Amino acid sequence: MNPLSRFDQVFGVHAQALPLHRQRLELLASNLANADTPGYKARDLDFASALAAVEAGPEGSAQSAVRERVVLQPSRDGNTVDAQREQASFADAALRYQASLGFVEGRLKTLMTALSGQ
Amino acid sequence: MIVSTFRIFDIAGSAMSAQSLRLNTVASNLANAESLSGSAESAYKARLPVFRPEDYGGELAGVSVTAITESLRPAQARHEPGHPLADAQGMVYAPNVNVVEEMVNMISASRSYQSSVEVLNTAKELAVRTLGVGR
Numbered sequence: 448m449n450p451l452s453r454f455d456q457v458f459g460v461h462a463q464a465l466p467l468h469r470q471r472l473e474l475l476a477s478n479l480a481n482a483d484t485p486g487y488k489a490r491d492l493d494f495a496s497a498l499a500a501v502e503a504g505p506e507g508s509a510q511s512a513v514r515e516r517v518v519l520q521p522s523r524d525g526n527t528v529d530a531q532r533e534q535a536s537f538a539d540a541a542l543r544y545q546a547s548l549g550f551v552e553g554r555l556k557t558l559m560t561a562l563s564g565q
Numbered sequence: 566m567i568v569s570t571f572r573i574f575d576i577a578g579s580a581m582s583a584q585s586l587r588l589n590t591v592a593s594n595l596a597n598a599e600s601l602s603g604s605a606e607s608a609y610k611a612r613l614p615v616f617r618p619e620d621y622g623g624e625l626a627g628v629s630v631t632a633i634t635e636s637l638r639p640a641q642a643r644h645e646p647g648h649p650l651a652d653a654q655g656m657v658y659a660p661n662v663n664v665v666e667e668m669v670n671m672i673s674a675s676r677s678y679q680s681s682v683e684v685l686n687t688a689k690e691l692a693v694r695t696l697g698v699g700r
Contacts, residue, residue, distance in 0.1 A: 487626070548694060
């Protein structure tokens with residue numbers, strides 16, 4: 448086994464999760480940007496299936512895991528963005544991104560300790 | 566995989582510019598709410614921006630203002646024979662601006678603008694933290 452390949456696994460699932468979290472943040476930002484756009488349909492990332500798709504193949508795409516939101520309060524102009532809900536989701540996604548980042552940082556510190564050998 | 570620059574900045578930026586344009590039309594409508602005119606045709610017409618999603622690729626969408634339309638509501642005719650602009654029937658025409666509607670639009674635009682600013686701030690914080698990894 449190539450010893451370098453172990454470095455790919457050092458971050459565990461977070462190497463894949465981090466870009467997905469960012470993608471989800473971008474989607475939610477799109478929803479918030481279009482909170483007043485007639486006919487716009489709010490979308491979110493189904494994180495579990497997005498992660499599964501990315502883990503399945505090297506060029507697995509998270510695009511297939513983008514889902515339209517279930518509409519709770521439809522409006523006359525066809526817009527399905529609920530700004531409060533999107534804000535809550537955005538805060539949630541930001542927190543998850545930071546959590547993943549924290550894990551990556553922790554692993555990096557562990558590695559640095561191991562490398563410096565002190 | 567190269568992490569693309571945060572497209573959130575573009576998305577939130579497009580929303581902010583659209584909402585500020587909407588605020589500008591509200592200001593313009595409110596400023597002209599009492600601009601009387603001698604005929605229904607020449608009366609000021611309320612201006613309304615048209616928002617459309619702008620494709621940013623990969624299911625992402627910013628927002629763009631495709632046009633600024635004029636309200637089709639008829640001008641309000643008032644009977645003021647003493648007015649210097651009054652026509653033969655003694656009518657002057659006030660713009661079709663609904664002040665209450667404009668106030669509602671103003672609040673909605675300002676709230677949406679604020680939420681875009683929050684999105685921008687959060688995205689900035691995350692970007693700064695990400696750049697600081699391994700430091």
